[in-house]
Amino acid sequence: MSAPTLDRVGPKTGKDRRPAGVMIADGTLVVVVLAALLAPLLAPYAPDAIDLSASLVGTGPEHLLGTDSSGQDLLSRVLYGARTSLVAPILLLAIAAVLGVTLGTLAAWRGGWVDTVVSRLTDVMYAFPGLLFTVLIIAVFGAGMTTSVLALGLAYTPTVAKYTRSVALSERRKPYIDAYGVQGMGGARICARYLVPNLGRSIIGYLVVLFGEALMSLATLSYLGFGAQPPSSDWGLMVQEGQAAVVQGALLPALVPGFAIALVVVSFNVVGVWAADRLGSRR
Amino acid sequence: MLLDIENLTLELPGTARPVLNGVSLRVAGGEVVGLVGESGSGKSTTARAALRTLPDRTVASGSVRVDGTDVLALTGDALRRHRARTVAMVHQDPRSALNPVRRIGDFLVERLTGTGLDKKAARTRAVELLDTVGLSDPERRFRQHPHELSGGMLQRVVIAGALAAEPRLLLADEATSALDVTTQAEILALLRTLRADRSLGLLFITHDLQLAAAYCDRVYVMYAGRVVEEQPAGGLFDRPRHPYTKGLLACSPTLGEGRRKILPIPGRPPSLADAFGGCEFADRCPDAEPECSTWRPEPVPLDGEGAATCRRLPALPGAGTERRNDR
Amino acid sequence: MTTALPQAAPLLAVDGLRKTYGLPGGGRLTAADGITFTVPAGGSLGIVGESGSGKTTVARMLVGLVRPDAGSISVSGRPRAPRTPRGREARLARAREIQMVFQDPYVSLDPRLTARQCLTTALRLHGRATTVADGLLDQVGLGAREAEARPHGLSGGQRQRLAIARALAVDPKVLVLDEAVAALDVSIQAQILQLLSEIRRDTGVALVFVSHDLAVVHHITDEVLVMRRGTVVEQGPTAEVLAGPQDPYTRLLLASVPRAGWDPADAVTARAATA
Numbered sequence: 001m002s003a004p005t006l007d008r009v010g011p012k013t014g015k016d017r018r019p020a021g022v023m024i025a026d027g028t029l030v031v032v033v034l035a036a037l038l039a040p041l042l043a044p045y046a047p048d049a050i051d052l053s054a055s056l057v058g059t060g061p062e063h064l065l066g067t068d069s070s071g072q073d074l075l076s077r078v079l080y081g082a083r084t085s086l087v088a089p090i091l092l093l094a095i096a097a098v099l100g101v102t103l104g105t106l107a108a109w110r111g112g113w114v115d116t117v118v119s120r121l122t123d124v125m126y127a128f129p130g131l132l133f134t135v136l137i138i139a140v141f142g143a144g145m146t147t148s149v150l151a152l153g154l155a156y157t158p159t160v161a162k163y164t165r166s167v168a169l170s171e172r173r174k175p176y177i178d179a180y181g182v183q184g185m186g187g188a189r190i191c192a193r194y195l196v197p198n199l200g201r202s203i204i205g206y207l208v209v210l211f212g213e214a215l216m217s218l219a220t221l222s223y224l225g226f227g228a229q230p231p232s233s234d235w236g237l238m239v240q241e242g243q244a245a246v247v248q249g250a251l252l253p254a255l256v257p258g259f260a261i262a263l264v265v266v267s268f269n270v271v272g273v274w275a276a277d278r279l280g281s282r283r
Numbered sequence: 284m285l286l287d288i289e290n291l292t293l294e295l296p297g298t299a300r301p302v303l304n305g306v307s308l309r310v311a312g313g314e315v316v317g318l319v320g321e322s323g324s325g326k327s328t329t330a331r332a333a334l335r336t337l338p339d340r341t342v343a344s345g346s347v348r349v350d351g352t353d354v355l356a357l358t359g360d361a362l363r364r365h366r367a368r369t370v371a372m373v374h375q376d377p378r379s380a381l382n383p384v385r386r387i388g389d390f391l392v393e394r395l396t397g398t399g400l401d402k403k404a405a406r407t408r409a410v411e412l413l414d415t416v417g418l419s420d421p422e423r424r425f426r427q428h429p430h431e432l433s434g435g436m437l438q439r440v441v442i443a444g445a446l447a448a449e450p451r452l453l454l455a456d457e458a459t460s461a462l463d464v465t466t467q468a469e470i471l472a473l474l475r476t477l478r479a480d481r482s483l484g485l486l487f488i489t490h491d492l493q494l495a496a497a498y499c500d501r502v503y504v505m506y507a508g509r510v511v512e513e514q515p516a517g518g519l520f521d522r523p524r525h526p527y528t529k530g531l532l533a534c535s536p537t538l539g540e541g542r543r544k545i546l547p548i549p550g551r552p553p554s555l556a557d558a559f560g561g562c563e564f565a566d567r568c569p570d571a572e573p574e575c576s577t578w579r580p581e582p583v584p585l586d587g588e589g590a591a592t593c594r595r596l597p598a599l600p601g602a603g604t605e606r607r608n609d610r
Numbered sequence: 611m612t613t614a615l616p617q618a619a620p621l622l623a624v625d626g627l628r629k630t631y632g633l634p635g636g637g638r639l640t641a642a643d644g645i646t647f648t649v650p651a652g653g654s655l656g657i658v659g660e661s662g663s664g665k666t667t668v669a670r671m672l673v674g675l676v677r678p679d680a681g682s683i684s685v686s687g688r689p690r691a692p693r694t695p696r697g698r699e700a701r702l703a704r705a706r707e708i709q710m711v712f713q714d715p716y717v718s719l720d721p722r723l724t725a726r727q728c729l730t731t732a733l734r735l736h737g738r739a740t741t742v743a744d745g746l747l748d749q750v751g752l753g754a755r756e757a758e759a760r761p762h763g764l765s766g767g768q769r770q771r772l773a774i775a776r777a778l779a780v781d782p783k784v785l786v787l788d789e790a791v792a793a794l795d796v797s798i799q800a801q802i803l804q805l806l807s808e809i810r811r812d813t814g815v816a817l818v819f820v821s822h823d824l825a826v827v828h829h830i831t832d833e834v835l836v837m838r839r840g841t842v843v844e845q846g847p848t849a850e851v852l853a854g855p856q857d858p859y860t861r862l863l864l865a866s867v868p869r870a871g872w873d874p875a876d877a878v879t880a881r882a883a884t885a
Contacts, residue, residue, distance in 0.1 A: 175718035179773075182673045183732050183780055184705030186698065194720055321795040434661075463660035464822065464866040468877030475874065490796060493825075497868035520870040534800030536829035538852060538867055545829060547800035551765055 018274070025270035032264055036082035043076035048231055056250045068238075068253040069245050077238060078260050084234035085261070088149050089214035093207050095153025100160025101203060105191050107161070108168035118165070122158035130155035131217060138226045145234075148227040152217055156210065160203075167202045171195060209272030212265035219261050235261050284348070285452050285484035286310040286333055291345035293328060295338060299558035302328050304508040305345070307582075310452065313482040315475070317495030317516065319531075320505035321552040326488045329505070330454045333486070334366055350451055367397060371445035375457040377437035380444070381429045387413070387440050388425035394447035412443040417473055435466035439473065446477070452484045453477075460489065471498055492531045496520055501589075504528050507553045507563035509580060514589035524591040524599070526568045562594060570595050619687045620648035621816050622672075622708075622784050627681035629667050640840040641667040645681065647835055647845065649784065654810060654817040656831035656848060658824060658863070664840040669788045669820045673710045685783060702736055709777035713789035715769030719761040725772050726757045732779035742779070749812075750775040750805060767798035771805065778809065785809075786818045791826060803830055824867050828852050836860050858883040 018026070035042060044064070051071035058066045065074040107118035125133070130152070137151035171177065172195060180190045221227035222236030230237070235257040242253030286309065293303040303325045310316045320326040331337055332347050335354050347354040349369055357365055374380060381390055391409035392402070400408060406425075413421035416439040429437060438458065445453060455474065459467040475498075478485050489495050495502045496519040504512040504525065512525040523529045530548040537543070550567040553559075562568070565575040575594050582590035583597075593599070627645035630638040642664035649655045659665040670676040672683060674694055683690045685707040695701050712718035719728060729743040747757050750771040761769055770790060777785055787806070791799040807830065810817055821827050827834055827848065834848040836857065844857040855861045858880070865880040 175712040175714065176720045178675055179710070179712065179718055179776065180720075181694070182675065182705060182708075182710050183735060183776075184702040185735055186701065194722075198720070198722060321797060464824075465660065465862055465877060465881060468866040468874040469881070471874035472878050491868070492796070494868040497870065497872040498874065517870075531796055534797055536800075536803065536823075536825040538825050538828050538864065538869065545800050545803060547804050548797040549801075551767060551798060552795055 021270055022274045025267040028263060028267040029271065032082060032260075032267075033086065035079055036086050039076075039079040039083060043073070043079045045073035045076040047077045047080035047233070048072065049076075056245055056248060056253070058250070058252065065256050066250070066252040068242060069248075069250075074252060074256045077233060078235070078256055081233050081235045081238055081257060082260065084145070084228060084232065085215060085219065085236075086264070088145060088218050088234065089211055092149045092153040092156065092214055092218070093210060095150065096156035096160045096210075097203070097207060099153070099157040101164045101196060101199075103157070104161040104164025104166075105168050105196055107165045108172060109187060109191050109195070115165075118161065122161050125155075125158035126162070131220065134217070134221065135224075135226065138221075143226045143229065145222075145228050145232070148218060148221045152214065152221070155217075156214065159210065160206070163206050164199065164203060167199050168195060171199055205272070205275045208268065209276055212268035212272065215261065215268070216265055284309050285312045285314075285350055286486065287346075287348040288329065288332065289346045289348070291329075291332060291343065291347060293332065293337065294342045295555075296340050298555040300553075300555065300563075301508050302341075302555065303332070305581075306505075306508070306510055308503055308510065308513075310484040310486050312451065312484050313478060314501070315478055315485045315487055315499045317499035317502035318486060318488045318505065319490070319492045319495045319502060321490060323507070323552050323554050324505040325508040326505050327456055328508075330372065330456050330486060330488055333452070333454060334370055334372060335362060336366070368448045369450055370452045370454060371448065371450040372454040372456060373438070373441055373445050373458040375461050377434060377441045378429060380441045381437060383429050385428070386425070387427050387429065387432070390440070391425075391444055391447060394444050398448045408447075409443075412446055413440070415446065415477075416440070416443045417469075418443075433466075435462055435470065438462060438466075438470055442470075442473065442477075446481075449481075450483070452486070454486045454488070456488045457490070458487075460491075492519070492528070493535055493537065504531070507557075507559070509563060509592060510582070511564065511580075511593070512589070512591045513582075514585070515587075518587070518589070524585055524589075524596060525564075525593050526570045526595070526599070527564050528591075530567075530569075562592075570599060621651040621653070621686060622649040622818070623682075623684045623687075624648070624672070625682050627668065627671055627683070628679045629664075629671060629676060630679055640664075642671070642837075642840045644841060645835075646842075647833070649816045649818060649833070651783070652810065652814040652816055653833070654819060654831045656827035656834040657818065657820045657837060658822070658827050658834055659837035660822055660863075662839065663837040665820045665822075665837050666788055667840075668837070669710065669786050669818065672784075672786050672818065673708050674704070675710075705780055706736070706782055708784045708786060709780050709782035710786040710788065711770070711773050711777050711790045714793055715766055715773055716761075716793075718773055719769055719776075721761055724758050724760055725752060725764070725775075728772060728776055729779050732776055736780055738779070738781070746775040746779055749778070749809070751801075765798075766794050767801060770794060770798075770802055774802075774805065774809070778813070778815075782815060784816045784818060786820070788820045789822065790819075792821070792823070799826075806830060824852065824863055836863065 049072060054067050054071040055069050056067060057063050063073050067073055103118050107115040133155050134148065134151040138147050141147045177190060177195060180194055218227055219234065219236030222234050223240045225240065228234040228237045238257035239254050242257065245253040288306055288308040291303050291306045292301050294301045306329055308329065318326045318329060333349060333354065335357060343355055352365065354365065388409055391412060392405045395405035395408050396402060410421045410425055413424050418424050418436060418439055432440065459470050462470060474485060477483055487495065487499055496516045499516045502514060502516045502519055503510050504527065506527050512528045519528065523532055533546040534548055536545055548567050553563060561576040561578045562580050565571045568575065572595065578594040580592045582592045584590050625646050628643045629641045631641055633639050645668055647655060657665045657668060667676055671678045677692050690704060690707065695704060723731065725747065726743050729746055730740040733740050733742055752768060752771055756764060756768055764772065791802050794802060803826065806817065809815060819827060819831050831848045834845065834851050835842050836844040836851065836859065838859050844851055844855065844860045851860065852864065855864055862877065862880040862884050866877040
């Protein structure tokens with residue numbers, strides 16, 4: 001039996017400090033974001049500078065991470081690729097957030113048949129593999145980064161809607177929401193101005209957890225050739241392009257972007273899970 | 284003396300004042316002692332001191348003895364035995380004490396086997412205990428889950444669990460506060476019977492001075508970590524001596540003759556972030572003088588029994604009813 | 611010309627209110643049935659009962675948070691629609707009839723808004739000058755520091771003061787208080803009760819005070835309704851009902867209240883007399 005601590009007593013304890021793993025992940029993400037922002041300053045070469053004479057060079061002073069089969073500098077490409085690879089998931093999550101939060105809040109607020117319809121819809125979408133859905137849309141509208149982001153945005157909407165619905169349901173039971181209704185405020189205004197803002201922390205925490213997954217999905221699409229189209233590039237496309245070099249014995253062109261993906265995804269998951277735990281323990 | 288707390292002071296890092304400040308309190312076998320205070324007064328901490336379930340970095344001075352054993356010096360097995368056998372605690376919310384997916388019987392059997400009974404004897408004893416705490420059809424209750432019972436019935440189950448180890452001292456921390464008034468009366472009647480049958484000592488912690496004064500043998504009133512008054516319960520209604528006790532009585536609505544105007548105590552109960560250079564109650568006290576803010580509080584014996592920690596005691600009228608009746 | 615009419619009509623008239631809920635195993639739970647009472651302008655009515663008596667259901671029906679199955683509620687002779695009207699003006703007019711203060715001040719205030727914002731939100735909604743906020747804060751005894759504090763920076767008593775000010779910001783005719791002092795420390799409870807008496811005296815707002823606490827109801831109400839299992843077992847002037855209870859259940863409630871010379875066993879005996 002451990003000694004309980006008194007309520008409302010004492011300074012913040014060690015539990016509030018971030019564990020070492022989270023600190024490392026935080027640091028990694030800061031470095032990655034800075035690298036993406038400062039790519040033009042940091043990259044030694046233009047990302048699309050082709051130098052066939054330097055094809056598949058290993059690490060060395062000229063090319064810190066070597067080159068790919070077209071002689072493009074891998075470090076430069078990974079730095080520039082970070083821009084697409086980080087911005088695209090943010091865009092797709094923004095789409096999913098706007099649609100998902102709206103649907104989820106609507107379902108939680110109206111209840112009844114609205115809730116039934118939204119819940120059934122999200123369940124069906126849930127059961128349907130997101131990537132398959134995306135590929136179907138791309139099959140209709142054609143490949144490309146824009147289509148991929150839009151399609152994945154739609155594919156992530158049910159997840160966000162389901163989560164929003166559950167947190168909105170418990171939040172709307174709180175008397176302060178009742179109080180707005182008793183004041184004579186309309187439902188739409190209560191939801192938009194007071195209910196959803198109070199869910200903000202939970203929803204943003206959830207989106208952070210989704211970020212790593214979204215990045216993976218986009219990289220997968222690019223790898224499959226549905227996403228980024230040459231000459232523009234992201235890490236997924238780089239892995240795909242680098243694959244051919246593996247046969248020729250050069251591992252770096254596939255490994256460098258692959259490692260970048262893994263680093264960002266793992267870091268986001270570590271931070272996201274920690275944030276979700278903390279939010280959870282606060283409720 | 285069953286529970287003997289002597290000049291206990293507890294300090295926690297990060298607080299502006301001691302959580303408990305020179306608390307002395309006694310409970311004899313077969314006695315019901317009330318401990319009254321508002322939030323932050325230290326009444327629950329006092330009970331925790333008897334179980335020694337205090338926060339890790341608490342600095343304690345003074346002594347806590349239960350049945351002669353120095354509780355603050357206990358460690359390891361001896362401490363575990365103390366918590367399991369000698370003292371039992373009943374909290375406000377019975378649902379938090381019971382595992383919702385386990386049956387009532389399992390809860391009791393586990394407690395009983397912990398005291399050394401074998402499974403079969405424990406089962407028989409558990410049913411007896413359910414009967415003792417006044418639950419009808421104890422055999423059926425034994426097989427039920429917590430969600431099938433009302434709050435009052437669950438509190439009876441928790442009391443049965445507390446009795447399992449046949450403790451000498453029972454600590455009831457707001458044990459009836461969450462219950463309906465009629466159910467509260469039943470639980471109180473039960474505790475009174477148990478006290479008589481088993482010569483249990485009962486420390487009854489509550490925020491309700493009326494309840495404590497009506498139910499207990501003796502009452503301690505706490506304010507800001509300090510015992511400000513101690514009296515036989517009967518005296519509290521007629522002769523409250525400390526201005527805080529008087530204030531509490533004057534501000535509690537009561538039933539009966541006409542409608543007396545209630546006189547609120549100004550200000551708010553102090554938190555652990557408030558520090559004091561003298562009497563803690565001085566800035567809310569109608570009888571305070573400037574000297575009270577620098578006076579080092581110490582209990583002043585009352586004629587008859589008890590004590591009150593008030594500098595102005597000799598000058599204040601003995602009965603607390605004048606102020607109430609002056610309008 | 612004609613005069614007497616407005617005087618005679620009660621401010622709040624409730625007639626035959628009923629609410630039942632379907633139970634999972636079929637059958638229905640009657641949360642409240644046959645609730646009939648009136649409250650005059652500036653009057654104070656107590657609704658007393660234990661958990662499960664239906665008192666909170668009645669409170670929530672009054673403000674429109676629960677839709678009654680049957681019965682009517684009218685304010686100043688105008689019946690209230692059973693569900694919230696869609697039009698903005700109708701909704702606001704309805705809000706100005708009855709406001710509510712909830713039990714737990716820790717969850718009844720928006721955690722994101724400061725005390726002042728909480729009030730200006732309500733004032734703006736009703737087209738009142740936001741400068742009224744300072745007067746309201748002052749009326750409930752909150753100062754400049756509290757005005758800029760969010761709920762988590764306020765004590766329980768201060769939060770309940772703010773909740774009362776928020777209800778008053780709408781300038782209602784009736785204020786429903788659902789166990790509004792139950793979660794507060796004794797000394798703070800007295801302050802809030804005094805505040806409510808002052809508000810009633812100064813503004814003429816009528817109070818419907820829902821509580822489990824007979825002593826508090828005795829203190830603050832003129833008329834009382836004693837509820838048990840969804841029905842009213844006794845009602846009348848508070849002083850009469852508490853001094854000479856007719857129903858065995860009212861007697862049980864009274865016998866359960868601790869006081870000088872009280873024995874809890876009396877309550878157990880009184881219990882035997884109720885059905």
